[in-house]
Amino acid sequence: MIVYFIARLLAVRFPSPLTTPVFLSTAAIILILVLGGISYEEYTPAKEVMTYLLGPATVALAVPLYHNRHVLLKKVVPAFAGLTAGTFATVVSAVWLVKAFHLSETMAASAAVKSVTTPVAIEVALIIGGDPALSAIFVMVAGMFGAMFGPWLLTVMKVTDPFSRGLSIGTTAHGIGTAQAVAEGRLQGAVSGAAMGFAAILTSFIMPWLFPLLY
Incomplete structure (x- = not known):
């Protein structure tokens, strides 16, 4: 969430296709996982809350x-x-x-x-x-x-x-x-x-x- 929030701020400050929040936050998370030596299996439980909220977020549209x-x-x-x-x-x-x-x-x-x-x-x-x-x-x-x-x-x-x-x-x-x-x-x-x-x-x-x- 923090990474996405920062990505949103950067997108407003430096508008560009490469600063699109979805792309920028995804790239940043991948980089953090690689540099931290965190496997996908270790990362999966940490994102379960966000995955659960995907349903309500879709309905909220x-x-x-x-x-x-x-x-x-x-x-x-x-x-x-x-x-x-x-x-x-x-x-x-x-x-x-x-x-x-x-x-x-x-x-x-x-x-x-x-x-x-x-x-x-x-x-x-x-x-x-x-x-x-x-x-x-x-x-x-x-x-x-x-x-x-x-x-x-x-x-x-x-x-x-x-x-x-x-x-x-x-x-x-x-x-x-x-x-x-x-x-x-x-x-x-x-x-x-x-x-x-x-x-x-x-x-x-x-x-x-x-x-x-x-x-």
Whole structure:
């Protein structure tokens, strides 16, 4: 918690993709564990409280969602269109990239679910022939890169609308990206949280028939 708090302060003082709190605190924790000679088995019990709080924290995303429900309902049609296009794009781009490098079908199936939250990604990967461990890694990497470079890329592309920014980040970077979207603003966080949930549902429905068509 202390490391994350310091990372938040540094992100405010020195705004950059490399000072994104999720990335910076993760790198710092890994460095501390390595320098301290602390194994993963020793570290696991110490983080159980934080893992337990992940559930309530996810549910808490419903609070800004409720407060901004009028905005969400007003833009539900374009939001659904963008969400659908974004979900298909993340799947297709992942599979085509794996094929371009002539990697295995298992790798493609594992990468195809990279943009949804880990529990959903693991279950869907099992259905389409992916490896759960690889899927979890791809999900973490996608979320980390989305949180680091998503807001920056949207700013470069002159996407300033809070609703659009939240929708983009939540669709492609799930929970990790949503944490960064919440830091941007309540509306961005609310939209990102909703997009994360709907993207997971949509991916679960389309992946069993879409993946065989792509690979």
